[in-house]
Amino acid sequence: MDRKLLKLPFRKENSPDWVCPTCNKGILRIKEGTFHEAELRNSREAHSHEAWEPEWINYVYTCMLVCSNDKCKEIVVGSGTGSVDWDIVEDENGVPDQVYEDYFRPKHFEPHLRLIHIPDDCPETVTSLLNESFKLFFSSPSAAANNVRAAIEELLTELNIKRFSTSNGKRRFINLHQRIGLLPPKYAPFKDMILAIKWLGNAGSHGHSEVTMDDVMDAYELTEHILQEIYEPKLKKLKAIAKKVNKKKGPAK
Numbered sequence: 001m002d003r004k005l006l007k008l009p010f011r012k013e014n015s016p017d018w019v020c021p022t023c024n025k026g027i028l029r030i031k032e033g034t035f036h037e038a039e040l041r042n043s044r045e046a047h048s049h050e051a052w053e054p055e056w057i058n059y060v061y062t063c064m065l066v067c068s069n070d071k072c073k074e075i076v077v078g079s080g081t082g083s084v085d086w087d088i089v090e091d092e093n094g095v096p097d098q099v100y101e102d103y104f105r106p107k108h109f110e111p112h113l114r115l116i117h118i119p120d121d122c123p124e125t126v127t128s129l130l131n132e133s134f135k136l137f138f139s140s141p142s143a144a145a146n147n148v149r150a151a152i153e154e155l156l157t158e159l160n161i162k163r164f165s166t167s168n169g170k171r172r173f174i175n176l177h178q179r180i181g182l183l184p185p186k187y188a189p190f191k192d193m194i195l196a197i198k199w200l201g202n203a204g205s206h207g208h209s210e211v212t213m214d215d216v217m218d219a220y221e222l223t224e225h226i227l228q229e230i231y232e233p234k235l236k237k238l239k240a241i242a243k244k245v246n247k248k249k250g251p252a253k
């Protein structure tokens with residue numbers, strides 16, 4: 001996961017290499033002539049203030065992005081916010097000069113980006129919540145973290161970890177923390193990781209602390225690893241190939 005690509009603001013002449021959500025191979029490039037930014041009303045009106053500086057500027061933008069893969073050419077709409085920041089640039093005589101530049105932050109993509117690899121065999125209940133999280137990642141990291149937590153709850157259900165206990169004929173919810181404890185030994189390596197996703201998700205839902213994009217990316221990386229190990233285990237696949245070849249004592253058909 002390229003964290004800088006996802007979290008740093010960009011300049012419209014040099015947009016990040018966002019990967020196409022449809023073919024997963026091409027890079028999304030801003031379609032010429034489609035990037036439009038405009039100043040918000042408060043920002044426009046502030047120009048008349050005596051202390052006004054370019055850093056006060058606030059933009060919104062929209063653009064069309066096109067996948068660079070000739071076989072795909074998917075179209076994605078991007079929108080977000082922008083501001084002005086300064087940088088020191090040397091002129092042709094090597095004299096440092098302060099220049100102002102526009103910087104933009106994406107808030108929405110439609111269709112949304114796919115921020116981690118989800119194995120094909122991953123249950124739909126888990127996948128759909130992760131997709132929901134990807135939609136929210138740029139605009140609301142805390143809501144995105146909350147959805148990863150919800151996806152992990154669904155994963156435990158898919159792994160047959162019970163959700164209720166019954167005592168005296170009453171059904172009681174088993175909380176996520178206790179459910180993690182019920183994971184059978186083969187999933188033991190994931191317990192700490194799932195617990196970490198839970199804490200990040202909790203922070204997202206209770207608003208006790210601000211959830212950053214890095215926090216959500218932590219949750220994504222943990223989730224990606226867990227799903228890969230459960231639904232697309234490399235070691236298991238490689239062992240099966242070795243077994244097949246060794247049995248034939250040559251290339252296996």
Ligand SMILES: [Zn+2]
Binds near residue numbers: 020022023024068074
């Ligand atoms: Zn594409």
